[in-house]
Amino acid sequence: MEQEKQKEKVILLYSGGLDTSIMIPWLKEAYNCEVVAMCADLGQEEELSGLEAKALKTGASKLYIERLTQEFVTSYIFPTLKAGAIYEKTYLLGTSFARPLIAKRAVEIARKEGATAVAHGATGKGNDQVRFELTVMALDPKLKIISPWKDPKWTLHSREDCIAYAEKHGVPISQTKKRIYSEDRNIWHISHEGGVLENPASEPPDDVYTLTNTIEKAPDAPEYVEITFTKGNPVAVNGKAMEPVELLTTLNKLGAAHAIGHVDMVENRLVGIKSRGVYETPGGAILYAAHRELESLTLDRDTSHFKEMLAIRYAELVYNGQWFSTLREALDGFVEVTQRNVTGTVKLKLYKGNVVPAGVSAEKSLYLEDLASFTDTEFYDQKDAVGFIKIFGLPMKVAGLVDKK
Numbered sequence: 001m002e003q004e005k006q007k008e009k010v011i012l013l014y015s016g017g018l019d020t021s022i023m024i025p026w027l028k029e030a031y032n033c034e035v036v037a038m039c040a041d042l043g044q045e046e047e048l049s050g051l052e053a054k055a056l057k058t059g060a061s062k063l064y065i066e067r068l069t070q071e072f073v074t075s076y077i078f079p080t081l082k083a084g085a086i087y088e089k090t091y092l093l094g095t096s097f098a099r100p101l102i103a104k105r106a107v108e109i110a111r112k113e114g115a116t117a118v119a120h121g122a123t124g125k126g127n128d129q130v131r132f133e134l135t136v137m138a139l140d141p142k143l144k145i146i147s148p149w150k151d152p153k154w155t156l157h158s159r160e161d162c163i164a165y166a167e168k169h170g171v172p173i174s175q176t177k178k179r180i181y182s183e184d185r186n187i188w189h190i191s192h193e194g195g196v197l198e199n200p201a202s203e204p205p206d207d208v209y210t211l212t213n214t215i216e217k218a219p220d221a222p223e224y225v226e227i228t229f230t231k232g233n234p235v236a237v238n239g240k241a242m243e244p245v246e247l248l249t250t251l252n253k254l255g256a257a258h259a260i261g262h263v264d265m266v267e268n269r270l271v272g273i274k275s276r277g278v279y280e281t282p283g284g285a286i287l288y289a290a291h292r293e294l295e296s297l298t299l300d301r302d303t304s305h306f307k308e309m310l311a312i313r314y315a316e317l318v319y320n321g322q323w324f325s326t327l328r329e330a331l332d333g334f335v336e337v338t339q340r341n342v343t344g345t346v347k348l349k350l351y352k353g354n355v356v357p358a359g360v361s362a363e364k365s366l367y368l369e370d371l372a373s374f375t376d377t378e379f380y381d382q383k384d385a386v387g388f389i390k391i392f393g394l395p396m397k398v399a400g401l402v403d404k405k
Contacts, residue, residue, distance in 0.1 A: 008033045009115035020121040024058045025169045030153045040102040043069040043187025073244040082232040085315035094189030099131035100323035107139045117144035124150040131321030138324040189281040211280045215353045218259040222351035227290040232339030255282025258350040289355040290346040297365040298341045
């Protein structure tokens with residue numbers, strides 16, 4: 001008993017899937033440790049009942065099921081939305097900003113349990129290993145990190161190896177879903193990789209899409225939606241005030257019906273590998289389109305253009321697992337200033353995978369109708385443009401004169 005008490009504790013990021021399930025007995029064998037499992041609920045809508053019994057039966061001493069959806073939406077999704085961050089012009093970062101929150105909670109549990117290490121099931125080829133490990137390093141540098149897929153003691157190299165290990169150690173394999181894709185889901189999105197998607201020349205089969213309609217199955221009539229923002233945060237849909245989780249869930253349903261938010265891309269992973277992924281982000285695509293329209297009225301030209309540049313860097317930081325970096329936190333300070341006047345309502349038309357602007361109004365709009373028209377106003381005398389253009393174009397005029405010589 002005394003020896004048992006002295007065993008080190010390891011917090012395992014646990015999903016109940018094959019990989020993390022077999023990692024419980026493997027960690028106990030390889031490290032002679034006590035394993036405390038942690039599962040994060042980020043609104044993935046998966047049935048979590050029975051997970052505790054499975055974890056305990058597999059050898060965990062305890063299972064934490066952490067309900068983190070509210071924090072996920074307000075502290076990770078909305079800040080990234082306000083930044084306008086999109087990775088490689090297409091990816092809305094659904095998995096990227098989920099991983100730091102999961103690892104953050106694991107660190108908090110490690111402190112509570114007196115654990116000395118955090119373990120995860122990410123492979124050595126992907127981005128998640130970086131996102132998990134950088135978060136642990138940033139929040140508690142003293143914690144050890146165990147990554148079985150990169151551990152010399154790990155001798156399992158295929159799904160067949162993992163299944164054989166599970167059978168040998170009496171680990172229940174509860175998967176009944178006969179899908180060949182590797183998928184990650186939360187309230188923001190679902191990602192699909194692997195199988196036929198590994199060939200970028202192949203069109204994604206219809207059965208890839210699980211959250212949303214295909215374009216062919218989307219309604220033949222458009223649907224309008226109005227989204228209200230306060231200081232960059234979405235607060236209402238069609239005039240009805242909603243809490244963040246309810247709001248995103250509502251937009252997910254609307255977007256899913258109209259095949260909104262489909263992304264098929266070949267992305268550059270941090271480790272240098274190109275990877276093909278298909279994503280479904282129905283509510284997220286709507287929010288990004290609405291937020292962009294509202295900013296078109298409320299941000300001045302220089303701020304808007306500079307923010308576009310910083311959005312690229314912000315997206316890289318999130319994608320690369322640097323959520324808890326000083327730079328991302330500093331960029332948040334800039335973003336918050338830009339959002340002071342991003343208050344108003346945006347109307348969008350949803351139709352066959354398209355999000356079409358259908359009107360926008362803002363409390364502090366910089367768009368003045370008389371100034372934008374062709375009519376002269378007291379704010380703008382068209383004759384002033386003569387001198388302005390001469391001065392603005394002087395360097396080009398000089399270069400033209402030199403070229404002619």
